[in-house]
Amino acid sequence: METLTIKIWRGADTGSFQTFSVPKRENQTILDVVTEIQQRQDQSISYRFACRVGVCGSCAMTVNGKPRWTCRTHIGALKSSVITIEPLKNMPRIKDLVADMSGFFDKWGQAGNDFNSDKTRHDAPVQIDPESKQRKAANAAIECINCGVCYAACDVVRWNDDYLGPAALNRAWSLVNDVRHNRKQDTIAAAMGAGGCGNCHSQGNCMTACPIGLSPTRSIAGLKQMSLMSLMGKRDA
Amino acid sequence: MLEVRLYVLQRLTAAIMAPMVIVHLATILYATRAELTAASILARVQSSPWLVVFYTAFVVMVAIHAPLGLRKILIEWGRLRMSAANMISLVLFVVFLGMGLRGVWALTGGAG
Numbered sequence: 001m002e003t004l005t006i007k008i009w010r011g012a013d014t015g016s017f018q019t020f021s022v023p024k025r026e027n028q029t030i031l032d033v034v035t036e037i038q039q040r041q042d043q044s045i046s047y048r049f050a051c052r053v054g055v056c057g058s059c060a061m062t063v064n065g066k067p068r069w070t071c072r073t074h075i076g077a078l079k080s081s082v083i084t085i086e087p088l089k090n091m092p093r094i095k096d097l098v099a100d101m102s103g104f105f106d107k108w109g110q111a112g113n114d115f116n117s118d119k120t121r122h123d124a125p126v127q128i129d130p131e132s133k134q135r136k137a138a139n140a141a142i143e144c145i146n147c148g149v150c151y152a153a154c155d156v157v158r159w160n161d162d163y164l165g166p167a168a169l170n171r172a173w174s175l176v177n178d179v180r181h182n183r184k185q186d187t188i189a190a191a192m193g194a195g196g197c198g199n200c201h202s203q204g205n206c207m208t209a210c211p212i213g214l215s216p217t218r219s220i221a222g223l224k225q226m227s228l229m230s231l232m233g234k235r236d237a
Numbered sequence: 238m239l240e241v242r243l244y245v246l247q248r249l250t251a252a253i254m255a256p257m258v259i260v261h262l263a264t265i266l267y268a269t270r271a272e273l274t275a276a277s278i279l280a281r282v283q284s285s286p287w288l289v290v291f292y293t294a295f296v297v298m299v300a301i302h303a304p305l306g307l308r309k310i311l312i313e314w315g316r317l318r319m320s321a322a323n324m325i326s327l328v329l330f331v332v333f334l335g336m337g338l339r340g341v342w343a344l345t346g347g348a349g
Contacts, residue, residue: 162319
């Protein structure tokens with residue numbers, strides 16, 4: 001039977017790769033491989049997953065150097081029988097394949113990403129035209145599930161510790177286009193601050209890596225434009 | 238707001254410099270068709286107040302633009318803290334502006 005050579009990161013920020021051999025099957029994802037190794041060869045391997053079908057975003061890892069959802073990465077798509085699996089980059093490593101995502105989520109908050117409304121359940125729901133420019137802009141960004149793949153793919157995140165990163169700014173973009181959001185100016189101010197949208201070099205790694213094809217690059221470009229308008233005094237740019 | 242202002246300044250100076258670089262290069266190409274000596278360059282520059290105005294503006298743009306780019310490089314590749322990068326960029330701005338204006342001043346014959 002054909003076998004796969006799997007190199008899995010063991011340890012935290014310091015550590016090394018451990019090599020495993022796994023039978024190649026007709027239908028097999030990276031997550032299947034990690035699970036098989038953990039259940040049949042070495043139970044001490046730590047990794048994260050929940051839904052196994054590309055909904056939750058918790059199984060993202062670095063596979064052959066690129067950030068991916070392991071549950072949606074078919075072995076055949078890699079066109080290689082030697083596969084290295086590491087935790088997501090740009091985050092501290094906790095153990096084996098598990099990265100510490102707290103910095104990623106903290107920045108999510110720092111980008112002014114808390115929805116704020118003074119409406120209560122007694123108010124009528126806001127009517128939003130699905131064809132409106134703002135709704136369409138929000139729609140393009142809104143499907144993000146915080147998996148951290150774009151954050152791991154971004155060079156500017158690697159270079160600049162203060163940079164909020166593509167996911168947080170993408171969220172800010174969907175929020176400033178949400179007409180129900182009360183603190184639009186606060187969100188814009190946070191998104192254009194020291195770690196904000198001005199740091200983006202528009203390299204588009206986030207867009208290339210996003211498993212569901214979102215373009216944080218476009219969202220950040222929108223924020224840049226909005227911050228310019230805001231600088232020129234146009235409040236509702 | 239500071240970040241956005243600096244962001245705009247860098248893009249604005251880049252936009253202004255783009256045609257200036259073309260004028261600068263075209264002038265060099267044109268000028269080298271004749272003899273290229275210190276005396277001929279000085280004569281040409283001193284005969285045209287527009288060139289002095291042009292290069293004064295050019296120097297100011299460069300002095301703003303270059304330190305802003307270096308500031309980001311210092312932060313991203315040099316891993317410097319923002320406050321340190323700000324300080325270095327500010328010093329570079331003063332140095333570039335001083336050297337540039339001193340050069341333009343010399344071209345006008347002002348420095349003797």
